[in-house]
Amino acid sequence: MRRLLLTAAVATTAALTLTACGTTEPAADDAKKKSAEPITLTDASGAKVTLDGPAKKVVGTEWNVVENLVSLGVEPVGVADVKGYKTWNTAVPLKNDPKDIGTRGEPSMDTIASLSPDLIVATSDLPPAAVKQLRKVAPVLELKAADAADPIGRMTQNLDLIARATGTTEQAGKLKKDFEAKIAEGRKALSDAGLANAKYAFADGYVVSNQVSIRPYTSGSLIGAVNEKIGLKNAWTVKGDASYGLAATDVEGLTKLGDVQFAYIGSDGDKASTPFNGVLAKDAVWTSLPFVKKGNVHRLPDGIWMFGGPGSMATYIDSVVQSLTK
Known part of the structure; x- marks a missing residue:
């Protein structure tokens, strides 16, 4: 069993029931508290990944991962083969100038570490040894790269996992709805x-x-x-x-x-x-x-x-x- 670097974050205090004097906490404060709650996910490898809150500084080691991040409104701080992405994926262009972390098959651990990411999103196309090394740098959400038994299902499952890790589930829902409309x-x-x-x-x-x-x-x-x-x-x-x-x-x-x-x-x-x-x-x-x-x-x-x-x-x-x- 692969060793995980992350330990579960300490749970925050239980939710308060605010009934005194007939008042409630402002919606903005509720949203702030929710965003600060720990997030625990199970990735495609079966590993538990725990984050202190929605990941903001995210590295993507594969282009489909990067595309999903951009589509969800998350600007990745590190991208594998930036030039290649810009050549082969202009349908969903990068909106920022991320650091090039090396090739998709062999990302630079030192470069990724220098970015101090909250989360690294990788796929099963990377060798297990490389994923193990990445886990020494930051939490890693490993996705199954593809599945010929259900290609579209795999695409949307990966999108949903990234959305949960980055607090963008609402945007993911919109993307899926728009995609279904485009098919029709x-x-x-x-x-x-x-x-x-x-x-x-x-x-x-x-x-x-x-x-x-x-x-x-x-x-x-x-x-x-x-x-x-x-x-x-x-x-x-x-x-x-x-x-x-x-x-x-x-x-x-x-x-x-x-x-x-x-x-x-x-x-x-x-x-x-x-x-x-x-x-x-x-x-x-x-x-x-x-x-x-x-x-x-x-x-x-x-x-x-x-x-x-x-x-x-x-x-x-x-x-x-x-x-x-x-």
Whole structure:
């Protein structure tokens, strides 16, 4: 069992019943007292995390964590790979200038310690040894990075845990409500355009050593789950991994898709991420594909993080609807 650094904070005095003289404590004082109460959470690892009150100085080691913090109105003091976040997630941009704490896979313990955070929010993508080291710096809320069995449920559960730790549950409720409304809006728009149950395949790709690798987003991916919520039929038949619902194929593998709507996201800030409108332009297999011949290849806007939170997914829905119905 992992050793926790935090011990439970001493409980505050019991709530007072203010009935004398028919008066009550001002609402502002009630809110202040409530905000000062200790918060105890159980994170995805099963660890108990106790905070003196809502965390204000928060470090995020993964971009979906950072996105949720920003969406909840919490400006993180430390972010892993700030440049990368700004490149890949412009749907929910940073509103402050956080300290870069290193890479997402290997954050700098010294840098994080120098920030004296109230809370570090990490994910299960970090090695257990790294999480153990982080717990020596500050309280750590470890989230399950992804779950192909329930991608949207995992996204909202992570949002809720962060909201409870930061005292922003009201904002979390609004984000979830807005996301559900966006799903309904997108589903109606696609249906009205005659695209209900349209076969659709989303992927991203990379060029490594002059070889093109393609990553299909199956029904177990967050994007795959969102696609189905808005009424699209996932055309991928390959099996994705148990966490992210991602698979691997090559250009030849695309021949199994048939006549579909094909969409992808790349980044002009990362040239290796745009093979579909780059090196494949002259590839005989690519140019022979039915959806390529028909012009049903859609590059969605840069800056939508495919593993993000409600903010990224809402922007994704808008982009899909616009691309498929224009």
